[in-house]
Each structure stands twice: as C-alpha cells, then as structure tokens.
Amino acid sequence: MNKRIGGRLAALLLLVVAHTAYAQDEDLLKQLGPDTAKKEYVKNAFKSSRVINNHSMEFIGKGVMDVRILHRFGTIQNGFEDLFGLDEANTRFGFDYGVGKSLTIGIGRSNVNKELDGFIKYRPIWQSKGPGGFPFSVVLITGMTVRTQDFPEPKDAYEFKHRLAFFQEVIIGRKFSEGLSLQLNPIFLHRNLVPGAEDDNNTWALGMGGRVKLSKRTAFVLDYTPILAGRQEGTKDPIAMGFDFETGGHVFQLHFTNAIGMNERAFLTTTTDDFWKGEIRFGFNLSRVFTLSKKK
Amino acid sequence: MKKVFITLVVCLAVFVACTNDKEELLNPSGNDCTGVNASFANDVLPIIQAKCQGCHGAGSTNGPGQLTNYNEIKNAAAKIRTAVVTGYMPKVGGPLPSSEIKMIKCWVDSGTPNN
Numbered sequence: 235m236n237k238r239i240g241g242r243l244a245a246l247l248l249l250v251v252a253h254t255a256y257a258q259d260e261d262l263l264k265q266l267g268p269d270t271a272k273k274e275y276v277k278n279a280f281k282s283s284r285v286i287n288n289h290s291m292e293f294i295g296k297g298v299m300d301v302r303i304l305h306r307f308g309t310i311q312n313g314f315e316d317l318f319g320l321d322e323a324n325t326r327f328g329f330d331y332g333v334g335k336s337l338t339i340g341i342g343r344s345n346v347n348k349e350l351d352g353f354i355k356y357r358p359i360w361q362s363k364g365p366g367g368f369p370f371s372v373v374l375i376t377g378m379t380v381r382t383q384d385f386p387e388p389k390d391a392y393e394f395k396h397r398l399a400f401f402q403e404v405i406i407g408r409k410f411s412e413g414l415s416l417q418l419n420p421i422f423l424h425r426n427l428v429p430g431a432e433d434d435n436n437t438w439a440l441g442m443g444g445r446v447k448l449s450k451r452t453a454f455v456l457d458y459t460p461i462l463a464g465r466q467e468g469t470k471d472p473i474a475m476g477f478d479f480e481t482g483g484h485v486f487q488l489h490f491t492n493a494i495g496m497n498e499r500a501f502l503t504t505t506t507d508d509f510w511k512g513e514i515r516f517g518f519n520l521s522r523v524f525t526l527s528k529k530k
Numbered sequence: 531m532k533k534v535f536i537t538l539v540v541c542l543a544v545f546v547a548c549t550n551d552k553e554e555l556l557n558p559s560g561n562d563c564t565g566v567n568a569s570f571a572n573d574v575l576p577i578i579q580a581k582c583q584g585c586h587g588a589g590s591t592n593g594p595g596q597l598t599n600y601n602e603i604k605n606a607a608a609k610i611r612t613a614v615v616t617g618y619m620p621k622v623g624g625p626l627p628s629s630e631i632k633m634i635k636c637w638v639d640s641g642t643p644n645n
Binding site for chain 1: 548549554555556591592593608609611612616617626628
C-alpha cells in the first residue's frame, strides 16, 4: 500500500517538474521573438486527390470543384489491332468539392453496372512541422455505391438495398521529402449483395501508395491494393503504376493497371485480370479544378 | 466540426442498415447445379452466340477476344463465369436472365465439358 502511494507521489512530482521545465522552455522561446517557430502544414504530398485507383492523402482546396474524367481501356495485349486496347473504354465522370481545407465530398458515375458512387473525406490529423507538429496525416473516408443497372430476371427477387455497397477507409500517409510520399490505406468494403452463396459480403484490403517526384511537374506513382480477406472468387489484387503530369489547373495521370473498376467496390471486387501475366490496361485520370468561392 | 460529426453519424447509420444477402440464395432453384447437365452445344454456345458475339465475334479483340468456338470459350471460361455472375457482362442489353447465368455457371463448374 505504502509502495503504491509512494509511486503515485513520485509520478505527481515528475508531472510538476516536467510542467515547470516546459513552462521555462516556453519563456525562453518567447525571449527569442514572436516569429521564431510556427506550425507549418505539409502540402502537395501527391499531385492529385487520388494515387491512381485509391484516394490519396491529398485534398483539393476549400471552395474548389474538381471535375474528374477517368478512363480504363482494354488490355494492351493485342497491340495495334485494337490500338493497345483503346477500342474498348470504361468511363467514370466525377465531381469532387472542397467544403473545407480538410473536408471533401464527391460523387461519380461509372458505366460499368451504371453505378453511382459518393464519398466524404475528412482529415482529422494533418502532417505538420514546427511546434505541435505531427509526423503524418490521417484521413478518414466513408462512401457508398449504388448500382442503377437492372437486375437479371426474375427482377422481383431483388430490392433496392441489393443495389448498395459501402466502404470505410483510413489513410495514414507521410510526405518524407519533396521527392517522396508514401501512404497506407486499409479499406473495409461491404456489399449488401454478392453473387455466390459462398462469397463473403465483407472485403478487407490494404492499399499501399507512393509518389516519387521526377521534376517540378512530373511524378511516378504506384498504387497496389492486396485483398486481405473476403476476396470475390476469380479476382486478383488491383495494381496500378504510372505518371502524373501537372499542367496549370489540370493533372493528367497516365497509367497501366489490371483494374477496370473506378470506384472502391468495383476495383476491389471485379478485377479479373492478372497484371503479372501481361493482362494490363492503359488508363488515365484527368482532373481539372475550378475555384467556385473566393478565399477569405 | 459539428457538421462533420453529424455527417459521419448519418453515414454510419446508413452503413449499419446493411444486409448480407447472396444472389444465389435469393433464387435458390435458379442457381442450384444439382442435377443440371449443362451442355456446351445445346445450352452454352447458343447463349454466347446470341448475347456475346456482338462484341466477341470473329476478329474481336475486346477483353478475352473472340468467343466463337469451344476452345476459345473454354480458355476464357473462368473470366466469362465471373463476368456474367457479377453482372459485369454483357455490357450491351443488360445482365443475362438468371436461367442463362445458371447454365454458364453450371457448365464452367462441371469442368467445361465439350458435350
């Protein structure tokens, strides 16, 4: 008992000493002048709000609308016969809007399954330098997809809820230097309806993304999302790699991937091509930002 | 900040309302392969000819390419199964009726026989 009380007193003493020392440090810092140290948020970890398929730790600015046009073409295996897959195109149109510096909402529509998707992206922790700085960013994303394509006959076996899927995602990312940014993004996907009796409605994946800056306007990006559990039968892990090109208000992401889908439900559960067997598609993400409200 | 939390709570409420349904079980008689003897010549090929060859006919380079004979269809069987079961294919004309999905699925699951 005495030992416990003694331990608590020692801990209290340590707290008081630490606080006094901290206060003294603060006083010394004040003597140096008001502008010696300032918290500085780390910006431009990625050129775009997407690595390629996955969301990146980057945000568009407050009051900014990002119009996004995404394409995934056919596999490149047939060469000039179908111009490396360009004869077959899948598209997603999307609109992201920056509600705040750390809050973005977005909607989109893909031709595959005639699917709508929407998300809310929030950054509770922003990587920063200086006093009170934090070594990495934490981003939370919640979203859902709605299939608008008709179900097969007999249609009355299906209800509206069967059109829905949901995903929750956490991004933990760090800009290590001007040239290198890395992130991990665990994703949980729930589909209200899956095809087979043995298929799992829940899918867990761990996204890994990185950017290596090559020049002021060019970067190499890599986006790999291994499925950890609940894999849809016959599907592979989505992989994508390519280059970001920044030209004024546009960001072009030109890349190669095995994924057809352009929202989380689609690329996590419909990627049937094997990247390592050459079943690769050319694709691009085109992003154009418009400032809708003036900065105050 | 309040708005952010309200939005997240609303999303969570929607998320909690999720279900765990399986398409195969919604219409069990339509998906059970027990006793089904799916024939390539009589069942599978006519479906492929009617519903797939518009885009996957002779000379096609879309996806797995042309699907005009047994060998081509057999080589692409796993992809065809996943594509029709998940509703990704056919892109033109919407998903196949359950009876046709069942035939393709049962034929692939029985080892893609040339029967």
